[in-house]
Amino acid sequence: MNAPSLIKGWCPGALRPMESGDGLLVRLRITGGSLSAQKAQIIANAALLHGNGLIDLSGRANLQLRGVGASQWPHLIADLSRHGLIDQDAEAEAVRNVMASPLAGLDPSALLDIRPVVKALEARLVSDSALHALPGKFGFLVDDGGRFGVFGQSADIGFEAIKSNDEILFAIRLGSSETVALIAPDQVADSAAALAKTFIKTSNKSDKSLKRIKDLIFLIGIKALLHEAGLIRLITLPPKLATLPPFGFHPLDQTGFVGIGAPFGRWSANNLTALADIAAKDGMGELRLTPWRAILVPGLDAKAAQSLIEKAGPEFITQASDPRLAISACPGMPACRNASVRTHEDALAFAALPSLSRPSGIRLHVSGCEKGCANPTATTAVLVGKNGLYDLVVNGKASDPPRLFGLDKVAAEAALKDLFKGVSR
Ligand code: SF4
Known part of the structure; x- marks a missing residue:
């Protein structure tokens, strides 16, 4: 296979990856979000071997391998093809844009x-x-039609x-x-x-x-x-209210599932492998990917669920009330060439703001630049990176006119504190 054909502005896939600041971004569309533990391990190994070992779970429940070198890409595709993880051509993968209820076939309320x-x-x-x-x-x-549906997405x-x-x-x-x-x-x-x-x-x-x-x-x-x-x-038929993201343990019939997330959906290959190992040993050998950036591990009893949550520790999100879920962030520096700020790192620091640690309805987006590609909707506060500093947009999108300009991290935190004080649900 030759080097990938890159088209600017194209929605990336595996056969038509996107060039990013850290190499090629290779997106895998997993049918119904249902991934066997074995295939999750194969993907994680491929990310380590051919990419930089980072895997993003996207807001459409796709997996994105980051940092793939152009010369490595044909080997990655060959590896994944052997395991049935690649479509027949780029057109087929692009049109296969289907999101489904992540607990399909397992949720008794469906x-x-x-x-x-x-x-x-x-x-x-x-x-x-x-x-x-x-x-x-x-x-x-x-x-x-079940409790864990994707209506509202x-x-x-x-x-x-x-x-x-x-x-x-x-x-x-x-x-x-x-x-x-x-x-x-x-x-x-x-x-x-x-x-x-x-x-x-x-x-x-x-x-x-x-x-x-x-x-x-x-x-x-x-x-x-x-x-x-x-x-x-x-x-x-008016739309139903969106479901609460199912983090933590949820009993189903005989067993249940644990929903677990990495901040901003960014998993390391090693952590994904560890999760797949637990799914194989204690669960039903499957992971389910969700648009809420949670990975579900079904087939766990209460004891195994508790053990997984304890093993995960505070680095991971296991509760729907986690303040990190009130924040979104685009990949930022160094993953995107347009960024001059470390969005993920900064966004994690802002998660300690008291207004975000209680259910207030306040949302923060940290964008590496005014394109705002990770959050196209209006948000309570948007920090927009520019020349290593942030502009602050209030109740708008990253491309809207900012209220404040040129804030360093300390000034941005103070501005957010001030703003959130006056925002009620
Ligand atoms: S918003 Fe800007 S910095 Fe962030 S991923 Fe998009 S282009 Fe890159």
């Missing part, structure tokens, strides 16, 4: 086991080359399991629309394809750039869009 639905959807996306024209960030979601086309008159159906939600279409579980792949083709066809005809489903809804309206895709059974 309405159905969505694993076959997710597989069928992915197979359709990969095999139907007409769908490969979808924009890179166009994403799908499948929710099983951002997606262009969401399939949410619901019960209607004793029948299990899927409500198709486009973006955050309240008008949804109802279909049977075996119609998910066809409906996804019909909607995606409507998006592509209208996009090709339009003189406007359509990147996400909300652009198309804005253009032709939700009902016209659903009808165009042959979906006629429509109801109004």
